[in-house]
Amino acid sequence: MSISYPLILINFKSYRQSSGKKAVELAKVAEKVFKKTGIQIAVAPQLTDLALVAQSVEIPVFSQHVDDVVPGAHTGHVTLEAIKDAGAVGTLLNHSERRIRIDQIDSIVKRAKELKLITCVCANTPEVSAAVAAINPTMVAIEPPELIGTGIPVSKAKPEIITKTLELVRQVNSEVAVLCGAGISTGEDVKAAIKLGTKGVLLASGVVKAKDWYKAIMNLVEPLLK
Amino acid sequence: MSISYPLILINFKSYRQSSGKKAVELAKVAEKVFKKTGIQIAVAPQLTDLALVAQSVEIPVFSQHVDDVVPGAHTGHVTLEAIKDAGAVGTLLNHSERRIRIDQIDSIVKRAKELKLITCVCANTPEVSAAVAAINPTMVAIEPPELIGTGIPVSKAKPEIITKTLELVRQVNSEVAVLCGAGISTGEDVKAAIKLGTKGVLLASGVVKAKDWYKAIMNLVEPLLK
Amino acid sequence: MSISYPLILINFKSYRQSSGKKAVELAKVAEKVFKKTGIQIAVAPQLTDLALVAQSVEIPVFSQHVDDVVPGAHTGHVTLEAIKDAGAVGTLLNHSERRIRIDQIDSIVKRAKELKLITCVCANTPEVSAAVAAINPTMVAIEPPELIGTGIPVSKAKPEIITKTLELVRQVNSEVAVLCGAGISTGEDVKAAIKLGTKGVLLASGVVKAKDWYKAIMNLVEPLLK
Amino acid sequence: MSISYPLILINFKSYRQSSGKKAVELAKVAEKVFKKTGIQIAVAPQLTDLALVAQSVEIPVFSQHVDDVVPGAHTGHVTLEAIKDAGAVGTLLNHSERRIRIDQIDSIVKRAKELKLITCVCANTPEVSAAVAAINPTMVAIEPPELIGTGIPVSKAKPEIITKTLELVRQVNSEVAVLCGAGISTGEDVKAAIKLGTKGVLLASGVVKAKDWYKAIMNLVEPLLK
Numbered sequence: 022m023s024i025s026y027p028l029i030l031i032n033f034k035s036y037r038q039s040s041g042k043k044a045v046e047l048a049k050v051a052e053k054v055f056k057k058t059g060i061q062i063a064v065a066p067q068l069t070d071l072a073l074v075a076q077s078v079e080i081p082v083f084s085q086h087v088d089d090v091v092p093g094a095h096t097g098h099v100t101l102e103a104i105k106d107a108g109a110v111g112t113l114l115n116h117s118e119r120r121i122r123i124d125q126i127d128s129i130v131k132r133a134k135e136l137k138l139i140t141c142v143c144a145n146t147p148e149v150s151a152a153v154a155a156i157n158p159t160m161v162a163i164e165p166p167e168l169i170g171t172g173i174p175v176s177k178a179k180p181e182i183i184t185k186t187l188e189l190v191r192q193v194n195s196e197v198a199v200l201c202g203a204g205i206s207t208g209e210d211v212k213a214a215i216k217l218g219t220k221g222v223l224l225a226s227g228v229v230k231a232k233d234w235y236k237a238i239m240n241l242v243e244p245l246l247k
Numbered sequence: 248m249s250i251s252y253p254l255i256l257i258n259f260k261s262y263r264q265s266s267g268k269k270a271v272e273l274a275k276v277a278e279k280v281f282k283k284t285g286i287q288i289a290v291a292p293q294l295t296d297l298a299l300v301a302q303s304v305e306i307p308v309f310s311q312h313v314d315d316v317v318p319g320a321h322t323g324h325v326t327l328e329a330i331k332d333a334g335a336v337g338t339l340l341n342h343s344e345r346r347i348r349i350d351q352i353d354s355i356v357k358r359a360k361e362l363k364l365i366t367c368v369c370a371n372t373p374e375v376s377a378a379v380a381a382i383n384p385t386m387v388a389i390e391p392p393e394l395i396g397t398g399i400p401v402s403k404a405k406p407e408i409i410t411k412t413l414e415l416v417r418q419v420n421s422e423v424a425v426l427c428g429a430g431i432s433t434g435e436d437v438k439a440a441i442k443l444g445t446k447g448v449l450l451a452s453g454v455v456k457a458k459d460w461y462k463a464i465m466n467l468v469e470p471l472l473k
Numbered sequence: 474m475s476i477s478y479p480l481i482l483i484n485f486k487s488y489r490q491s492s493g494k495k496a497v498e499l500a501k502v503a504e505k506v507f508k509k510t511g512i513q514i515a516v517a518p519q520l521t522d523l524a525l526v527a528q529s530v531e532i533p534v535f536s537q538h539v540d541d542v543v544p545g546a547h548t549g550h551v552t553l554e555a556i557k558d559a560g561a562v563g564t565l566l567n568h569s570e571r572r573i574r575i576d577q578i579d580s581i582v583k584r585a586k587e588l589k590l591i592t593c594v595c596a597n598t599p600e601v602s603a604a605v606a607a608i609n610p611t612m613v614a615i616e617p618p619e620l621i622g623t624g625i626p627v628s629k630a631k632p633e634i635i636t637k638t639l640e641l642v643r644q645v646n647s648e649v650a651v652l653c654g655a656g657i658s659t660g661e662d663v664k665a666a667i668k669l670g671t672k673g674v675l676l677a678s679g680v681v682k683a684k685d686w687y688k689a690i691m692n693l694v695e696p697l698l699k
Numbered sequence: 700m701s702i703s704y705p706l707i708l709i710n711f712k713s714y715r716q717s718s719g720k721k722a723v724e725l726a727k728v729a730e731k732v733f734k735k736t737g738i739q740i741a742v743a744p745q746l747t748d749l750a751l752v753a754q755s756v757e758i759p760v761f762s763q764h765v766d767d768v769v770p771g772a773h774t775g776h777v778t779l780e781a782i783k784d785a786g787a788v789g790t791l792l793n794h795s796e797r798r799i800r801i802d803q804i805d806s807i808v809k810r811a812k813e814l815k816l817i818t819c820v821c822a823n824t825p826e827v828s829a830a831v832a833a834i835n836p837t838m839v840a841i842e843p844p845e846l847i848g849t850g851i852p853v854s855k856a857k858p859e860i861i862t863k864t865l866e867l868v869r870q871v872n873s874e875v876a877v878l879c880g881a882g883i884s885t886g887e888d889v890k891a892a893i894k895l896g897t898k899g900v901l902l903a904s905g906v907v908k909a910k911d912w913y914k915a916i917m918n919l920v921e922p923l924l925k
Contacts, residue, residue: 484774486771486772486773486774487768487770487771487772487773487774487776487777487778487781488770488771488772489770489780489784492770492778492780492781492784492785493750493781493783493784493785493786494784495784496750517774519777519781520746520747520749520775520776520777520781521746521747521749521750521762521777521781521782521784521785521787522749522750522781522785523746523747523748524719524722524747524748524750524751525750525751525754525785528751536747536775537774537775538774538775538776542713544713544714544715544718545712545713545714546712546713546714546796546847546848546903546904547712547713547796547797548710548712548713548743548763548764548791548794548795548796548797548903549746549762549763549764549791549794549796549797550713550746550764550796550797551713551745551746551747552713552718554715554718555713555718555719555745555746555747555748556747557719558715558718558719558720558721558747559718559719559747559748559751560719561747565774565775568774568775569774570772570773570774570775570776571773571774571775571776621772622772677772677774678772
């Protein structure tokens with residue numbers, strides 16, 4: 022599966038607002054905006070909703086996490102094969118709320134490539150971004166943890182973190198797409214992120230907690246339409 | 248939600264044979280046996296298939312694992328609320344392949360009670376079984392890890408582990424139902440487990456890897472029919 | 474090694490005030506109070522100082538933690554054998570700042586018994602205290618995490634947690650000694666804890682951060698002298 | 700503290716042969732060889748023996764592990780400050796037997812620099828080696844886990860892993876020294892490792908389990924003497 026940029030990747034996290042039936046509803050709203058605007062939108066529902074959401078929409082669906090295990094006798098784990106069978110096109114990895122070890126990132130990214138699954142590896146600093154870029158995932162998402170969920174957009178509050186990340190990542194591996202996240206909630210934030218050189222954004226509460234999902238997502242993509 | 252005993256609880260683990268569409272198929276076969284025999288059968292599909300399976304069948308669906316977090320900004324975690332929204336009636340906890348800490352078991356079991364969700368806490372020794380019984384879950388499942396997946400049934404190979412577990416658990420908390428697992432694959436194994444005083448069995452490969460799921464499950468419940 | 478009660482167990486945690494040479498100094502002050510008063514005092518220095526402290530004093534020295542591994546190819550782990558070779562008489566386990574799994578507690582406590590090492594297993598609630606008592610350690614230390622380091626003594630602020638713990642633990646295993654901790658810093662706090670039925674206290678900042686270690690420890694044991 | 704190359708870094712792991720008093724003995728043998736030959740030898744004793752060993756010898760002493768916490772209320776953890784107070788000059792990190800997360804490596808390496816402590820970060824593949832090099836530690840040690848403890852030296856059995864590691868690490872960060880480990884036990888293995896371009900070796904059982912420690916270490920350094 023290939024993905025086009027710029028990309029708006031919506032992480033449903035463990036919010037109750039985006040759980041169960043509401044997960045399907047939110048994914049359908051995201052799909053509607055995609056169909057209307059052509060801007061690439063993807064969703065990462067909760068693990069328990071993955072198969073249900075993936076069979077309900079046509080936009081790309083990501084897992085929020087994958088464990089470093091192969092199919093077999095592993096209770097309560099998430100394999101790459103399981104997310105593929107569930108209909109996902111890829112997975113987030115190493116989110117600040119679900120860090121994994123570098124050897125596990127290496128192992129999962131290599132196996133994801135064989136399974137033609139997309140990997141978006143999160144990182145908290147420019148140096149960690151460069152480190153995970155050396156592993157050669159599809160994307161790296163830089164997210165300063167102190168801004169996550171604040172509504173203070175990294176693209177405006179700390180643009181130097183993004184530019185330093187882009188610089189370090191390019192030195193290590195110029196083929197990796199860089200996204201940014203943390204505090205993103207408006208189209209202006211997205212535009213600023215793209216201007217700095219990123220290929221898109223990873224966001225969560227800015228959409229999930231919005232009263233009107235359609236408006237919130239439309240607002241994000243509008244500055245990208247011209 | 249209440250559950251009746253004896254209980255046959257089928258853990259799909261991370262086997263590829265029981266992933267995605269096949270998870271729905273296997274759950275439907277289990278439902279068919281339940282409808283035909285009236286013996287309580289429950290299924291624990293992979294996390295990613297939970298909502299899809301739960302909306303496809305009417306027998307009780309369990310999660311394989313839950314994290315000790317409440318709904319909110321937790322990427323890649325599984326909350327009690329998420330499994331409830333997905334349609335599950337309860338969850339396995341502390342499986343030997345997914346151990347958690349005792350304070351987490353305490354916290355999850357207490358919250359599960361408020362949410363009216365069933366908890367089946369796994370344990371590897373009689374002493375650990377007694378320990379988790381003190382937390383007051385719905386069920387404790389004793390599974391000696393060295394027999395898991397071997398086809399050598401705990402109920403026949405190590406009956407003294409089951410009887411010691413029953414004895415210690417009763418001393419601590421006589422209201423907790425005791426299941427047993429590890430190596431269970433035939434109706435004879437199930438019968439032996441019930442005879443020893445357990446309320447049912449937890450099993451996985453004995454069903455999941457069987458060529459004919461219907462036959463395998465029917466074989467398990469048959470000795471319980473008279 | 475046997476230990477006498479009442480017991481004052483001083484946890485050095487990772488405070489810089491009790492690290493390296495200062496660890497030896499603090500242990501010697503504790504030893505001086507023991508020699509003067511005869512009240513049993515024990516110390517739990519940082520892992521890195523364990524052998525050095527244990528060879529410097531004659532009062533009982535505990536490890537702050539032990540991993541569930543046997544001697545062998547395990548880098549960066551702490552074995553029961555290593556703490557014994559270092560001169561410790563036992564170990565804290567499952568402190569709220571270093572929780573481990575119940576199966577690991579079970580395995581470590583059983584092996585500690587064979588090695589004649591003392592185990593003091595921490596717990597955060599009465600139910601978890603009862604659970605770990607079922608494992609049969611030497612002691613259980615109940616510490617409500619919300620009071621740790623506050624200076625608000627559990628023995629005065631939440632006596633009902635201690636009495637409920639004592640009640641549940643006795644039902645499960647009457648041979649386990651119960652200590653309490655969290656917020657303990659004065660002799661009055663210790664006296665209140667003993668009066669409720671505990672065999673002693675586990676404390677840290679109340680001593681480690683005191684300006685005058687000798688005075689602080691003397692103050693703790695004085696009400697126990699008559 | 701600076702360190703000179705080539706470096707022979709001896710990891711005592713959790714072997715009983717190198718625990719307690721024997722840790723001091725083994726460190727003194729290593730010191731004796733260093734004094735006789737001038738070849739840089741360093742030791743990484745068990746955590747519990749760190750302060751005792753560090754005050755007994757004059758060769759560089761490393762910790763086997765450090766946790767990503769600052770001094771304070773952290774029971775059973777190892778801080779950079781504690782190993783410094785104990786007399787260590789640096790630490791191993793992310794050994795295959797004690798993996799940590801990439802964000803923790805980043806945080807620890809940055810703080811170690813401020814404290815003038817040396818960091819030797821282990822990696823299991825060339826890609827992971829490049830990743831950790833991006834974090835800018837003092838050294839990276841490539842160790843294919845499948846060869847650890849086998850006596851089959853990586854420098855002879857899989858030289859291509861070492862050369863690929865050197866190539867990838869240089870692209871990312873040419874200032875990082877590369878060591879190699881796994882299966883090293885003879886001077887020939889060390890020589891082969893140096894010839895390939897590494898700055899030294901990390902080894903454990905080859906020395907710790909040897910009947911004659913002096914002979915074993917002398918044998919390692921001899922080929923480096925001319």
